[in-house]
Amino acid sequence: MAEEPILIPLYRVEFDSAQLMAAHPPVWWNENKKAVFELACPPDRPARGSITVTRWPEVELPQTLDPGGRPRVEASAGLFDYLPVLPEPAIEWHLNFAAGELFCAYSTGLFAQDEMQVAEHPALGSVREALVARGLSTTVHDRERSTPILVRGVERRCAIATDPNEDEGRPNGLYGNRFASAPVEAVRRAVRVLNPPTVSNILAIEAPSGGAGAYSEQQIRGILRTAYGGFLAAKTESGTVDPGAQVAVHTGFWGCGAYGGNRTLMALLQLLAAGMAGLDLLAFHAVDEAGLETFREAERLLDGMLPEGAGAVATEELVRSIAKLGLQWGVSDGN
Numbered sequence: 001m002a003e004e005p006i007l008i009p010l011y012r013v014e015f016d017s018a019q020l021m022a023a024h025p026p027v028w029w030n031e032n033k034k035a036v037f038e039l040a041c042p043p044d045r046p047a048r049g050s051i052t053v054t055r056w057p058e059v060e061l062p063q064t065l066d067p068g069g070r071p072r073v074e075a076s077a078g079l080f081d082y083l084p085v086l087p088e089p090a091i092e093w094h095l096n097f098a099a100g101e102l103f104c105a106y107s108t109g110l111f112a113q114d115e116m117q118v119a120e121h122p123a124l125g126s127v128r129e130a131l132v133a134r135g136l137s138t139t140v141h142d143r144e145r146s147t148p149i150l151v152r153g154v155e156r157r158c159a160i161a162t163d164p165n166e167d168e169g170r171p172n173g174l175y176g177n178r179f180a181s182a183p184v185e186a187v188r189r190a191v192r193v194l195n196p197p198t199v200s201n202i203l204a205i206e207a208p209s210g211g212a213g214a215y216s217e218q219q220i221r222g223i224l225r226t227a228y229g230g231f232l233a234a235k236t237e238s239g240t241v242d243p244g245a246q247v248a249v250h251t252g253f254w255g256c257g258a259y260g261g262n263r264t265l266m267a268l269l270q271l272l273a274a275g276m277a278g279l280d281l282l283a284f285h286a287v288d289e290a291g292l293e294t295f296r297e298a299e300r301l302l303d304g305m306l307p308e309g310a311g312a313v314a315t316e317e318l319v320r321s322i323a324k325l326g327l328q329w330g331v332s333d334g335n
Contacts, residue, residue: 007056007059007232007236009233009237010054010055010056010057010147011054013053013131013134014050015053015127015130016050017047017048017051018047020126020130021122021123021126023130024129024133025126025129026106026107026123027125028107028125030107031184032109032179032184033107033119035184035187035191036119036158036160036188036191037119037122039191040119040157040158041157045195048197050153051127051152052152053127053150053152054149054150054233055136055137055147055148055149056147056148056230057145057147059228059229059232060225061224061228061315062315063314063315064312064313064314065272065275065306065312065313065315065318067306067307067312069278070271070302071275071278071282072282073281073283073284073299074282074283074284075284075286075292075296076284076286077286077291077292078288079287080117081159082094082198082250086248089242089245090247090248091201091241091248092201092247092248092249093201093238093250094201095202095203095204095230095249095251095252096113096202096203096205097112097257098114098140098149098205098206100139100206101138101139101140102128102140102149102204103125104128104138106118106119110180111162111174111176111179111180111335112175112257112335113257116175117202119158119160120156120157120159121155121157122157123154123155124151124202140204141206146205146226146230148203148205148233149204150202150204150233150234151201151202152202152237152241153199153201155197155198155199155200156194156197156199156200157193157197158192158194159191159192159194160174162190168189168190169182169185174187174190175335176334176335177334201234203231203233203234205229205254207254207259207261207266208222208223208261209258210259213328213329214323214327214329215322215323216323217319217320217323220265220322220323223255223265223266223269224269224276224319227254227269227272227274228273228276231276231277231279232276232277232278234249234279235247235277235278246280247280247281248281248282249283250285251270251283251285252285252286253266253267253291253294254266256330257333257335258332258333258335262327262329263294263330264297264298264327265298265322267299269322270284271298271302272302272318305321306318
């Protein structure tokens with residue numbers, strides 16, 4: 001792995017969690033979201049701890065990648081459960097599949113990965129409200145350049161079941177557009193309050209959207225740069241907490257839902273970015289067994305491009321090799 005660039009955040013803001021939520025409470029436009037919040041954050045259980053928010057500049061890709069620098073990988077056929085995969089004092093981050101503006105649709109009836117994460121970590125809504133009130137940028141893409149935003153130390157106050165369960169009143173599940181039309185009692189039954197709460201670290205980056213046909217070299221390079229910049233920011237911020245701690249990033253099929261990204265490509269590029277950023281572990285949550293097999297295919301493709309024992313490989317050579325695979329854009333899942 002090439003020498004890492006020195007990263008300095010564009011801003012750093014510290015919040016006391018209780019004061020943050022009192023001064024900038026989340027604004028819920030959807031009744032089902034309000035019901036979740038009332039269960040997760042009753043008046044007699046105020047938020048605790050502190051939250052650090054940082055926004056980071058885009059970085060250029062390293063010129064070469066050392067095949068021996070690839071991180072350990074743990075893949076599972078499930079969704080984010082926010083459980084640690086490394087022993088303490090490791091620092092772990094969970095991706096937020098952002099949509100241009102940080103948590104921009106959190107208050108609406110939408111319930112994709114981004115909005116579900118905010119519902120389970122309600123202080124994230126307060127983070128957005130406070131940043132906007134202070135006039136600080138909440139964009140994770142600035143003039144086509146990726147500007148990742150990290151939120152460190154936010155409480156996860158509940159877990160929300162989205163799987164289909166007719167007995168619980170959600171025969172088609174709650175994910176995506178189904179959440180807003182579900183009966184409020186079904187939503188309440190799907191909420192498991194966490195007492196005490198767990199604490200999460202969130203990394204928000206946006207995947208590209210609107211593509212068609214085979215991915216171009218330019219698109220591949222841009223996705224790789226976005227993932228690398230976000231992962232490197234997470235590693236850099238972790239170093240301010242404990243320079244010796246191992247760092248893990250939890251991710252999944254980033255950009256492969258509403259944005260119609262190719263699952264194999266997005267997994268492959270995140271594997272590459274994790275190695276470039278020097279992560280200790282990439283935890284991939286592949287949703288189901290079919291997703292897990294897709295992730296394994298991405299690993300096999302990368303093994304062919306970076307054979308064990310090979311010397312450093314030029315990044316541009318990797319980009320060209322990936323483009324030659326001819327991987328195609330998919331279509332939006334409508335969520």
